[in-house]
Amino acid sequence: MRNQFAETVTNLAQENPDIVLLSGDIGNRLFNGYKEIAPKRFYNCGIAEANMITMAAGLAHSGMRPIAYTITPFITTRCLEQIKVDVCYHNLPVVIVGTGSGLSYAELGATHHSCEDIAIMRSLPNMNVVCAADRIEVRLALQEAVKMDSPVYIRIGKKNEPDLHHNDPVFEIGKGIVLNEGEDVCLLATGNMVSCALETAKLLNQSELTAQVVSIHTVKPLDKDLLSNYFSKYKLIATIEEHNHIGGFGSAVAEYYVDSFLSVGGSSNSAKIMRFSTPDEYISHVSSQEQARQKYNLTPEYIAGKLAKTLLNL
């Protein structure tokens, strides 16, 4: 996803003279191509994320389209005040891209994990939150984000994630993408857990269960039409994310389930919702992303088993 980000941002900068890329001293050589085509519109802002984000706000205020990029914890929680006041309060079209999201950098230790960014970013007024599932979604999300008139946070992984889309899907911020049709259970996944959802669907298939799989790349604004429909259509809905149980994608879906219950049409909400996410703790021991997912039951095997069992009792 990182390489795709570099390629797409380079192409965007070539087309659009207002694009400015700000990097927090990462991506050594990653942006060489960009620097060749737009040397005056690339700034290595150093290890100084607060200044980087506020400068991005200043650039956007002067009509540019800044894209700020560094490792997720440092471009979200590290400079939260700057994102809140300078970017969101002024409702400026800054695109914030966090790389190595969730447990992508599991082996780097908990300082580099980000399992609270969705919760925090989506609580900011004016902010849009997009989690890309593969490199195709990275490209499409970025292309859409630079057209927005408000801030967008894009959460991406690292590299070599599998391609999940074989052709370019219709990509609209705030609209889910159906990847698999099924009737027994609905898997709503976001970001780098969409691949896990697809694998889960395959396992369920072996038990003669069919699963609808949707990439909900946009956690804010939620695809309310899709959700309203699914809340009554499916008996069981699972949300899957590489993010803390508190406040993330699953929380957003659950909130909407509750909030829509008393509104028109919401009284038919009948689905049971199960949330698959990371627990409310730091991982202080060294592990790979795969090991971390195993530990937290974020595997197709665990999720498929759990869902199959739950379906039996519904």
Place this chain on the structure above:
Amino acid sequence: MIDISLLEQKSREIRGKLVEVSNLRHVPHLGSCLSCVDILVSLYWSILKIDPLDPYSKGSDSFILSKGHGAPALFTTLAYKGFYSVELLNDFGEEGNPFAEHPAPNCVPGVEIATGSLGHGLSFALGKALAAKIKDEPQNFFVLLGDGEINEGSVWEAAMFAPANHLDNVTAIVDFNKWQATGRSCDVMSLQSIAEKWKAFGWDTYEVDGHNMHELCEVFKKSTKSPGKPKVIIADTIKAKGVSFMEDDNNWHYRIPTAEEVLKAKQELGLITS
């Protein structure tokens, strides 16, 4: 030629109005406001290319009040400069009135940026200054910081970025009034050798008496002409300058003057005769 005595008179009028509105509408931060009035007047009357009736026209300079709690001073200065009517200040903080203790985005003509959370204004100006460089626009950006405000680490992130990127279209002014909310700014944090600090970071650094209108106008003129480096002006000021019984008394960070004190202040400022 700039008429220094006219600017000094403006400063006195603005100080008088600030004290009056503070009493009338219970607006705090009087000390922080009074210390930067001369800086604001010298900027708006002698340096900034900003048309009060069309403040954002192409090529206009830009001013950001990074010490957002000094907003009443900026609001009052803009009123006296003709951005809007002085009478508007009499309803300061009332429901529907654009003035608040800290400015909201676009609250009045001439104030685009919300400040109040300290340590943001300089970086914001750097972003705008970068945009001007990219677009090759000959605009200048001025930012007023408090000496307490520069406790914030983000200020020093910006202080390192600007010289590295040759942002010579930026002038920062530090209102060095020696106080922050609860103590002497040099005791709370190590602010000694404040000019040397900025110099060491690579800024073209000037020191000036922040209440001497002539010196202020001269230093701004000089500072906008030196290419290659961002500029910083350390303005040596006195908190609550202009009203003898408030000067250098940090109680006036939050205290509201009584009607009697307003009268006394106005007499001292020569705005009414006793």
